[in-house]
Amino acid sequence: MINDTPQALTIAGTDSSGGAGISADLKTFMAQGVYGGNVIVSVTAQNTRGVQQVQMIPPAIITQQIQSIADDLSISAVKTGMLGDAQTVNTVAKALQTYDFGSYILDPVMVAKGGAKLLRDEAILALKTQLLPLATMVTPNMPEAEVLTEMTIQTHEDVKIAAYKLQLLGAKNVLLKGGHGSEIAVYDFALLADGSHFWLKSQRVDTERTHGTGDTLSAAITAQLTLGLDMKTAIIKGKAYVDATIRDGIQVGHGHGPLNHLAVITKENQPEVINDI
Numbered sequence: 001m002i003n004d005t006p007q008a009l010t011i012a013g014t015d016s017s018g019g020a021g022i023s024a025d026l027k028t029f030m031a032q033g034v035y036g037g038n039v040i041v042s043v044t045a046q047n048t049r050g051v052q053q054v055q056m057i058p059p060a061i062i063t064q065q066i067q068s069i070a071d072d073l074s075i076s077a078v079k080t081g082m083l084g085d086a087q088t089v090n091t092v093a094k095a096l097q098t099y100d101f102g103s104y105i106l107d108p109v110m111v112a113k114g115g116a117k118l119l120r121d122e123a124i125l126a127l128k129t130q131l132l133p134l135a136t137m138v139t140p141n142m143p144e145a146e147v148l149t150e151m152t153i154q155t156h157e158d159v160k161i162a163a164y165k166l167q168l169l170g171a172k173n174v175l176l177k178g179g180h181g182s183e184i185a186v187y188d189f190a191l192l193a194d195g196s197h198f199w200l201k202s203q204r205v206d207t208e209r210t211h212g213t214g215d216t217l218s219a220a221i222t223a224q225l226t227l228g229l230d231m232k233t234a235i236i237k238g239k240a241y242v243d244a245t246i247r248d249g250i251q252v253g254h255g256h257g258p259l260n261h262l263a264v265i266t267k268e269n270q271p272e273v274i275n276d277i
């Protein structure tokens, strides 16, 4: 039957080295058995060492890409990644209010692993006021959560407070990603729409090859929601997938290398689910 295949959409920037952004999202969708559409809002000249140049795409062709998809495909979940500037945030917010693409996962990408800025400062207010209230889930890493909540996050208690603040700003569900840092274990924190929360604990992989981990996790959750899973199961499955892609690494490039999106999930990749720590 027409449009029976599960379909998701990513609205983001490209990464010429293929590890992050649109590339990571499409590989992740496919590995989870979901067809992916893609709307490109920026082109980055980028490799595993850093970002060399960024070219934003004009609003009219962003809007047209989204309309073209809405006119033909049957999207059950959408994610946004790198949006670059306030004009693009406004354009995407308008389109997401015009078309119903199901669950909306907002990955508030701000800085690349090598340190390059992927969101201008002037766009932060627009992202907070226009996109957060539309989000079924927001998935910041710790530095992004600090910017959005205007607080410093040092303790596990701070993580919880930041998640509640993000919910007050309008995101229904919140996943705070804990990859940054150097502790032996990594802890991600989830606060769900019904007020329940849990931590996901896994062992840190000692590797520099973590280019696109955040994109991959949010894309995997988007794919699981597309397949009809509930939010908690989608988060746990998405986390197991990103763990597999990091743990079963590949050797590409000289710097922050990409993940292995073909990795197979095993028992070792299942995170420990903890109510409180």
Ligand SMILES: Nc1ncnc2c1ncn2[C@@H]1O[C@H](COP(=O)(O)OP(=O)(O)OP(=O)(O)O)[C@@H](O)[C@H]1O
Pocket (backbone or CB within 6 Å): 020, 111, 112, 113, 140, 141, 142, 177, 178, 179, 180, 186, 187, 188, 202, 203, 204, 205, 206, 207, 210, 211, 212, 213, 214, 215, 216, 217, 239, 242, 243, 246
């Ligand atoms: N070295 C690591 N070992 C195990 N898990 C990791 C590691 N680094 C990141 N993760 C996991 O990967 C996911 C993404 O987290 P992270 O904090 O790296 O996101 P991010 O900063 O948005 O990534 P990026 O900017 O590269 O897309 C989280 O589930 C985190 O726990």
Ligand SMILES: Cc1ncc(CO)c(N)n1
Pocket (backbone or CB within 6 Å): 012, 013, 014, 015, 020, 021, 022, 044, 046, 081, 082, 109, 111, 112, 113, 118, 211, 212, 213, 214, 215
């Ligand atoms: C295009 C793009 N989107 C997102 C990230 C963050 O991983 C990146 N490095 N590049």
